[in-house]
Amino acid sequence: MKSIGAVLTGALALSASAVTAPAAHAAETGVVIEKLSVNGGKPIVLGTSQTESFTISVTASDDSGISEDLAFLQIDREVGDDYWSYHGTPTCTAVNATTSTCKLTVKLDSGWGVPRNTLAGKWDVTVQLKSRDGDLYNNGGAAKHPVLRRATLSVNAGPEPVAKGKPITVTGKLARANWDKRMYAGYTNQPVKLQFRKAGTTTYTTLKTVYTNSTGNLSTTATAAADGYWRWSFAGTSTTSAVTTAGDYVDVR
Structure with a gap:
């Protein structure tokens, strides 16, 4: 048997007028x-x-x-x-x-x-x-x-504070909605960008690309050069949304 879903509602909300198909x-x-x-x-x-x-x-x-x-x-x-x-x-x-x-x-x-x-x-x-x-x-x-x-993504960078020139470890997890089971599960073998923004600036720079493991987890090391914010960014796929974490601040001394 086919799985069939249908929702019948009235028009209750306005949307933007972006064109998604030619006239x-x-x-x-x-x-x-x-x-x-x-x-x-x-x-x-x-x-x-x-x-x-x-x-x-x-x-x-x-x-x-x-x-x-x-x-x-x-x-x-x-x-x-x-x-x-x-x-x-x-x-x-x-x-x-x-x-x-x-x-x-x-x-x-x-x-x-x-x-x-x-x-x-x-x-x-x-x-x-x-x-x-x-x-x-x-x-x-x-x-x-x-x-x-829908995809979800977390980030944690440390230790905090850290001495300049010492390594820090950045971890996280990429998961996505499992519609069949109504739960979120780790998204495996996916490329996720590690990005850094120096304190006092507004632009993030991509430092490397890390792939999620068999449970969707991420882990990598980087050198602590300056105070700033570390984040993960996932570009999405044809079936899964893009997602970027907020920056996790690390104090470098």
Whole structure:
């Protein structure tokens, strides 16, 4: 059996107007998609809780105007036997006589939460709208948007204080959400950058790249040359979000 998720909600929140797909035109109907935004143009990043939310927003126009009748927005993905969908009827607000913005806010709940691990990646975004004179537009899920597993990252640098020129050890752990088990687990064999910012400056410099071990842990040594902040930075993957720690200050004497 396929695993299926669906969330039906009204549009309750505004999102930024970042374009995540080119403007689309249904020549046979005259309906034009002026702007499409999913989660404000940022990847949808889901952890393990049921409190996540995101917004799909589309601005469309037609000579006769846009009707709420048959309006439908969906983001979904199918991989093998796994399928998940977040969808619903948006609320459409007229911008002028010919143009409307339709928004759907998806809120995860205890009934339909996060999907399966296999489904992380690029999801299909479906837009269906109807003009007031009866023309129907459907993009067939042609737009794409990433839905990623949330990553967490920790850092600890020491000893503190440390004598100038002596070694310090920087440790940490990279983990990511396991949607199947609703928990976080170490992300193994991943490149993570060790970065340093000298006290009194604003820019971090990458010193080296360290790979996580079989449990997601990180450990390396560096020379203490000046007071400053040490951090780890993970660039993310096609299935997992990027994450950077705050700087851990080390006093060099």
